[in-house]
Amino acid sequence: MKPVAQAVIIGAGFGGLAAAVRLGARGYRVTVCERLDGPGGRAYAFQQDGFTFDSGPTIITAPFLLEELWNLCGRRLADDVELRSLDPFYRIRFHDGQAFDYYGDAARMQNEIEQFAPRDVEGYKQYMQMSEQIYRVGFERLGHVPFSSWRDMLSIAPTMLKLRSYRSVYQLVARYISDPRLRVVMSFHPLLIGGNPFTATSIYALIAFLERRWGVHFAMGGTGSLVRGLAGLVERQGGQIRLNAEVDSIMLKGRRAVGVRLTGGEEIAADVVVSNADAAFTYRKLLPRSARTRWTDSKLARARYSMGLFLWHFGTRRRYPDVPHHTILLGPRYRGLLTDIFERQVLPSDFSLYLHRPTATDPSLAPPGCDTFYVLSPVANLRSGVDWHSASEPYRRTIAAHLESTLLPDLGAQVITSRVVTPLHFRDQLLSTNGAAFAMEPLLSQSAYFRPHNLSEDVERLFLVGAGTHPGAGVPGVLSSARILDVVVPDAHALN
Numbered sequence: 001m002k003p004v005a006q007a008v009i010i011g012a013g014f015g016g017l018a019a020a021v022r023l024g025a026r027g028y029r030v031t032v033c034e035r036l037d038g039p040g041g042r043a044y045a046f047q048q049d050g051f052t053f054d055s056g057p058t059i060i061t062a063p064f065l066l067e068e069l070w071n072l073c074g075r076r077l078a079d080d081v082e083l084r085s086l087d088p089f090y091r092i093r094f095h096d097g098q099a100f101d102y103y104g105d106a107a108r109m110q111n112e113i114e115q116f117a118p119r120d121v122e123g124y125k126q127y128m129q130m131s132e133q134i135y136r137v138g139f140e141r142l143g144h145v146p147f148s149s150w151r152d153m154l155s156i157a158p159t160m161l162k163l164r165s166y167r168s169v170y171q172l173v174a175r176y177i178s179d180p181r182l183r184v185v186m187s188f189h190p191l192l193i194g195g196n197p198f199t200a201t202s203i204y205a206l207i208a209f210l211e212r213r214w215g216v217h218f219a220m221g222g223t224g225s226l227v228r229g230l231a232g233l234v235e236r237q238g239g240q241i242r243l244n245a246e247v248d249s250i251m252l253k254g255r256r257a258v259g260v261r262l263t264g265g266e267e268i269a270a271d272v273v274v275s276n277a278d279a280a281f282t283y284r285k286l287l288p289r290s291a292r293t294r295w296t297d298s299k300l301a302r303a304r305y306s307m308g309l310f311l312w313h314f315g316t317r318r319r320y321p322d323v324p325h326h327t328i329l330l331g332p333r334y335r336g337l338l339t340d341i342f343e344r345q346v347l348p349s350d351f352s353l354y355l356h357r358p359t360a361t362d363p364s365l366a367p368p369g370c371d372t373f374y375v376l377s378p379v380a381n382l383r384s385g386v387d388w389h390s391a392s393e394p395y396r397r398t399i400a401a402h403l404e405s406t407l408l409p410d411l412g413a414q415v416i417t418s419r420v421v422t423p424l425h426f427r428d429q430l431l432s433t434n435g436a437a438f439a440m441e442p443l444l445s446q447s448a449y450f451r452p453h454n455l456s457e458d459v460e461r462l463f464l465v466g467a468g469t470h471p472g473a474g475v476p477g478v479l480s481s482a483r484i485l486d487v488v489v490p491d492a493h494a495l496n
Contacts, residue, residue, distance in 0.1 A: 004027070004028075004029045004492070005027065005028050005029070005271045005272075005492035005493070005495050006028065006029050006031070006269065006270045006271050006272075007020075007023045007028040007029070007030045007031070007270055007271065007272045007273075007274060007489075008030075008031045008032075008033065008259060008260050008268050008270035008272075008273050008274070009023075009030060009031070009032045009033070009273075009274045009275075009276060010033055010247045010250075010260060010273070010274070010275045010276055010277050010282070010286070011032075011033075011034060011035075011041055011275065011276030011277045011466070012032050012034035012036075012039035012040065012041060012231070012241055012243075012276070013039075013040065013041025013042055013043060013276050013466060013478070014040075014041065014042075014043055014057075014226075014227075014230070014466075014475060014478045014479060015041075015276040015465035015466035015467075015478045015479070015481055015482055016032055016034075016041070016274070016276030016465065016466070017032070017039060017227070017230035017231060017233075017234060018069055018230065018465070018478070018479050018482035018483075019274045019276065019463075019465045019482040019485055020032050020234045020237075020239050020241075021069045021072055021073065021230065021233050021234060021237065021482075022069070022072065022482055022483070022485055022486060023272075023274070023485065023489065023492075024233075024234060024237035024238070024239050025072040025073065025237070026486075026489075026491060026492055027491070027492035027493065028271075028272070028492050029238065029239070030234065030237070030239035030240070031239070031240045031242065031268060031270070032234065032239065032240065032241045032242065033242050033245040033246075033247050033260060033262065033268070034241060034242065034243050034244075034245060035244070035245065035246035035247070035431075036243065036244070036429070037243055037244055038243060039227050039228075039230075039231045039241060039243070040055075040056070040223075040224065040227040041056070041276065041430065041466075042055070042056035042057070042430060042437075042467075043055070043056040043057055043223050043224070043226070043227050044056065044224075044227075045222055045223065045224025045227065046419075048313075048315075048417050048419060049315065049416065049417035050315075050366070050367040050370075050417075051315035051365065051366050051367070051370070051372045051417055052221075052222050052224070052364075052365040052366075052372065053222075053313045053372060053374060053419070054222045054223040054224060054356075054358070054374070055311070055313070055374075055421065056223065057223055057474075057475050058218070058223060058326075058356050058358065058374075059086075059089075059216050059217065059218065059326070059475075060083060060216075060217040060218070060219060060223075060226070060475060061207075061210055061211050061214055061215070061216055061217070061474075061475065061476055062210060062214050062475070062476040062479070063077065063083055063214060063215075063217055064214065065475075065476060065479040065480065065483070066081075066226065066479065068483075069230065069233060069479075070229075070233065073233045073236060073237060075233070077229075080225075080229040080232065081219050081220070081221075081225050081226055081229045082219070082220040082221075083217040083218070083219055083220075084217060084218050084219075084220055084361055084362070085215050085216070085217055086215075086216045086217065086218055086325055086326065086361065087103065087104070088101040088102055088103045088108075088324070089102045089103065089104060089211060089216040089326065090102040090216075090324075090326040090327070090328055091324045091326065091327045091328070092184075092185055092188075092327075092328045092330065093327060093328065093329045093330065093406070093407075094181060094330050095330055095331055095332045097406075098181075100112055100115075100116065100181070100182075100185050102185065104211060104212050104215055104216065106125075106128070106212070109124070110124065110125075113182060116179055116181055116182055117177075117178065117179035117181075117182055119178065119179075120176075120177050120178055120179050120182055123176040123177050123178065124176065124177065124182075124186070126176050127172075127173060127175075127176035127177060127186060127205075127208075128208065128209060128212070130172065130176070130205065131205050131206060131207075131208040131209040132209040134165075134202070134203060134205050134206040134209070135206040135209040135210055135213070137156075137159055138203045138206045139206050139210060139476075142156065142448070142471070143471045143476075143477070143480045144471075144480050144483045144484055144487075145484070145487075146453065146454050146455055146470065146484050146487055146488050147448040147449040147451075147453065147470055148449075148453055148454075148455050148457075148488070149449075156448075160203070164202055165201050165202055165203045165444060166201075166202075166444065167201075167202045168197065168198050168199055168200060168201065168202060169187050169189065169190050169195075169197045169198075169200050169201075169202050169204055169205050170183065170187045170197040170198045171198075171202065172202040172205050173186045173187040173197075173205070174187075184330060184334050186208065188328065189204065189205075189207040189208060190204045190207075190442065191378060192207070192474060193207075193306075193438055193442055193467075193472060193473040193474040193477065194306030194307060194436065194437060194438025194439070194441060194442060194467075194473050195306070195438075195441060195442040195443075196307075196338050196341075196342040196441070197338065198335060198338060198339075199342070199441075199443060200441075200442050200443065201442065201443060201444035201447060203444075203447065204442060207474075210476065216326075218325065218358065218361050218362070220361070220362050221362065221364070221365075222358060222362070222365055245262055246262060246263045247260045247261070247262060247263075247277075247286060248260075248261050248262060248263045248286075249261045249286050249287070250273055250275070250282075250286045250287055250459070250462065251267060251269075252287075252288075252291060252459065255291065255458075255459060255460055256459070256460040256461050257270075257272070257273040257456075257459050257460065257461045257462040258270065258271075258273075258461075259273065260273060271461065271492075271495045272461045272462075272463065272489055272490075272495075273461065273462050273463070274462075274463045274464070274465060274485070274489075275462065275463070275464050275465070275466075276465050276466045277431060277466070278430070278431055278432045278433055278439055278466070278467075278468050279295075279439060279440070279451075279452040279464055279466070279468025279469050280295075280300045280303065280305075280433040280439070280440070280452075280468065281431045281432070281433055282452075282464065282468075283295040283300060283452070283458070284297060284300055284433070285431075287458070287459065291458055291459055292458045293457075293458055294457045294458055295452060295457070295458060300433070303440055303446065304440065304441040304443060304446065305381050305383070305433060305434045305436035305439070305440055305441055306381065306436040306437055306438035306439060306440065306441045306442075306473070307341050307342060307378045307379060307380060307381055307436070307437065307438075307441075308378075308379045308380060308381040308382065308384075308422070308423030308426060308434075308435045308436060308437055309376055309377070309378060309379065309421070309423065309426070309437040310376070310377040310378075310379045310392075310395060310396075310399075310420075310421070310422055310423075311374055311375070311376050311377075311420070311421040311422075312374065312375050312396050312399060312400075312418070312419075312420050312421075313373070313374045313418065313419045313420075313421070314373050314374070314375075314415050314417065314418045314419075315366055315367075315370055315371065315372050315373070315415070315416055315417040315418075316370060316371045316373065316408075316411070316414040316415055316416065317369070317370055317414050317415075317416045318369065318370070318371070318414050319359070319369060319370065319371045320357065320371055320407070320408055323355070323357050323360065323371075323407055323408070324357070324360055325356070325357055325358065325360040325361050326354070326355075326356060326357075327354070327355040327357070327407065328352070328353070328354055328355075329352060329353040329354075329355060329402075329403075329406065329407070330352050331350045331351050331352045331353075332350055333350060334352075337350060337351070337352060340380075341378055341379060341380050342380070342441075344380075345380040345381070345383055345384035345385075346380065346384060346386075347379060347380065347384065347386050347391060347395070349398075351377045351378075351398075351399065351402075352377070352378070353375050353376065353377050353399065353402070353403075354375070354376040354377075355373065355374075355375045355376075355403070355407065356373065356374045356375070356376070357371060357372070357373050358372055359371045359372045370416075375399060375403065377395075377399060379422075379423065381423055381434040381435050381436045381437075382423050382424070382427055382434045382435035382436075383434050386423075388422040388423060388424050389424075392420055392422050393420075396420055400412065400415075422435075423435030423436075423437070438467050438472075438473035438474075439466070439467040439468035439472075439473060440452075440468060442472050442473070447470075447471075447472065448470055448471075451468070451469060451470050451472070452464055452468055452469050452470075453469065453470065454469050454470055454481060454484045454485070454488055455488040463485060463488060463489055464481070465478070465481040465482045465484075465485065466478055466481060469481050470484070
């Protein structure tokens with residue numbers, strides 16, 4: 001009797017767990033190796049003083065990708081996780097205190113736009129039509145297709161030119177929208193996947209229509225409930241998730257991956273290896289230089305990496321019922337701030353913030369009468385040289401003072417639990433190159449064929465999923481990277 005094909009997966013983030021479910025459904029016996037004490041990766045959830053915090057993604061925008069995974073196991077997503085639609089998706093608060101509520105409904109969005117710039121309503125309609133065109137190509141046609149050959153890229157070049165993918169997201173928005181504030185509202189989406197709206201290819205303008213098409217959802221119990229649900233699917237299939245199991249290296253036989261070696265010396269043999277670790281880390285740290293011809297140390301050093309993140313998780317002894325689930329607090333600058341973060345790589349005195357209040361939707365995430373929050377500030381990655389050991393607490397205090405003066409009165413006296421995360425955490429705990437929160441920056445020159453491939457160019461039977469490979473960061477992108485395995489990983493019975 002032919003032995004069951006073995007797959008080992010490095011990392012139990014969304015990409016690794018989705019890969020495990022897909023390979024398990026195709027007959028592989030799967031072992032997931034996770035270096036942390038729980039699954040989730042960037043979506044790791046934790047409890048502190050009775051509060052539940054998500055440390056990574058907080059929204060779900062393409063729930064059908066999750067539904068597919070549950071269906072592969074003969075179940076429905078609703079059997080294990082409840083998704084709650086959010087309305088509005090976000091509240092965007094300008095520095096002068098004015099607010100724009102961002103809805104999925106076209107009529108309500110047009111009404112919001114009329115309050116700021118009635119002349120831009122028609123431009124908004126045209127922009128959404130363009131966003132839909134880009135979505136149909138970039139997400140539906142190409143988001144689940146491996147770009148393993150330059151011919152793949154060449155074949156879509158005419159379409160990319162037609163869709164003006166050589167423009168940035170901001171440039172595309174500015175073509176249709178004239179009001180400066182509305183240009184910010186319509187162009188901020190690349191920041192959700194680690195990109196600068198002024199340099200990220202306009203292919204990422206598809207996010208606007210993706211949100212309208214599928215909605216913006218929150219998983220009751222927090223994003224951690226999705227992680228637990230996926231882990232449960234893997235285990236129901238007979239797969240194994242090993243925690244506190246750090247991979248030291250990918251074992252090779254010639255140029256073929258044949259398993260992994262853990263830091264304690266244990267070896268796990270496998271017919272295929274899938275890495276959900278940071279792509280640059282996978283090549284630089286888990287493979288010898290002699291095995292790499294394309295992703296050499298010098299090429300990885302020249303790559304541009306996404307910004308970092310400063311996160312402050314905190315819980316309050318009181319509730320703030322007027323604060324919605326998602327608030328984006330814009331600072332006094334937009335282009336200048338992003339230039340400081342992405343180009344100059346300095347820590348400016350001003351900031352723009354994303355404030356997450358999940359207890360607006362799910363009060364169970366905090367003790368009775370309390371609120372759970374996290375506030376996120378985009379910052380430069382560790383190439384900036386910022387000393388976060390000394391800068392962290394002053395920066396947190398500045399953010400706290402701003403929140404207290406704008407949305408959360410008396411915040412200083414209300415905080416009863418607190419934890420801060422800086423780019424050092426992304427480097428040291430999540431093993432992300434340069435502490436970048438979203439792997440390589442989503443530039444046209446680092447997208448599709450030009451990004452590390454899902455099917456490794458350097459090592460046979462090594463496959464990549466997660467933010468660092470095609471199609472990129474964000475929960476839909478990461479889940480789609482695992483979907484590509486259906487195309488590039490051989491069937492279990494076909495291995496020899």
